[in-house]
Amino acid sequence: MSYWILFYQDALILDGGTSFLQGAEPETLPRGKHYHTLPWLDGKSCYAISLTDKEKDTLIENGKGKLELVALRASYDVLPLSHYLMAGKARELIHFDETVKYCSLCGSPMKWHTDISKQCTACGREVWPSIATAIIVRITRDDEVLLVRAKNFRGNYYGLVAGFLETGETLEECVRREVKEETNLEITHIRYFGNQSWPYPSGQMIGFTAEYAGGTLRLQDEELSTAAFFRYDHLPEIPHKLSMARMLIDDWLKKYE
Ligand SMILES: [Zn+2]
Structure with a gap:
């Protein structure tokens, strides 16, 4: 059993508008993308992914009317605090992923190195999200x-x-x-x-x-x-x-x- 923290831009895709999707990996999630591995939550493994416009539409169409977009800020009102905080951590990692694509020293592509850091594919420089x-x-x-x-x-x-x-x-x-x-x-x-x-x-x-x-x-x-x-x-x-x-x-x- 896992939690799936799904983002489309700054909004979460929530089950019934009130909770993370849970269970095995949803079949309609895109393959081959980077899944952010987060700390365990409520005894469940926890993954986050950022969806494109099309991926979000596909997921919601297959969600039998149960999936809703909720802005991260607004999710504070519907999620347990520990879930809101984990969603925030996920959003920060997604932001890091989207904004740090190349090495600031040599310009080569960066790849994920640990769950919370990236490394340059050429010079080996490791970077973490800046706060x-x-x-x-x-x-x-x-x-x-x-x-x-x-x-x-x-x-x-x-x-x-x-x-x-x-x-x-x-x-x-x-x-x-x-x-x-x-x-x-x-x-x-x-x-x-x-x-x-x-x-x-x-x-x-x-x-x-x-x-x-x-x-x-x-x-x-x-x-x-x-x-x-x-x-x-x-x-x-x-x-x-x-x-x-x-x-x-x-x-x-x-x-x-
Ligand atoms: Zn480099």
């Missing part, structure tokens, strides 16, 4: 929290200040720099909160909390469209449960329950 590290920070001021709207947010919700770690920086320096750059504020009491894999397409989000220390809000034009401090009982629309931003906000709201 983009980003910070996200909850800044509070008394009974208010700083919420921002980034220009690239889809939808109407507000989030927290976030940004990518630069080379040579500590995480705390990154938090301080991003807050200063994006909002012009000074912060203090920067504390680690938690972290999560963020497979959109290959990130690691590190959450922090901090307190407002000074400065006047002034937005960086390129990235943010709005920012303001909101009182705990007058919050605008906030991000979905799956995100680190929401975990940070919910953690703070517990104080006022």
Whole structure:
């Protein structure tokens, strides 16, 4: 018995729209493609594969109306957490496979070497998926929290200040720099909160909390469209449960329950 984690672009193909396909290898899966071998899950071996448009259509046509496409983000609401996380890992490996096809030193084709690395067929250079590290920070001021709207947010919700770690920086320096750059504020009491894999397409989000220390809000034009401090009982629309931003906000709201 195996789990088959099937992707078409950023969507999973789920049985009944709610679970991975399981059992022997489905007969309608394409042959001769690379299957990503994942860690075991629930005592079952676990494989992932990315399907082309045509392969996806064939599979769904043969699925007797039971197979549905569900975006990876939306799958958080229907899959057990361990399954959502495994699907995220699979998506990151697929992204790695699709974006690292040639050796960056000699230009020769890369081939899979282990379950999580590729090797150059000519010079032997081995590469692993690169993970983009980003910070996200909850800044509070008394009974208010700083919420921002980034220009690239889809939808109407507000989030927290976030940004990518630069080379040579500590995480705390990154938090301080991003807050200063994006909002012009000074912060203090920067504390680690938690972290999560963020497979959109290959990130690691590190959450922090901090307190407002000074400065006047002034937005960086390129990235943010709005920012303001909101009182705990007058919050605008906030991000979905799956995100680190929401975990940070919910953690703070517990104080006022
Ligand atoms: Zn090479």
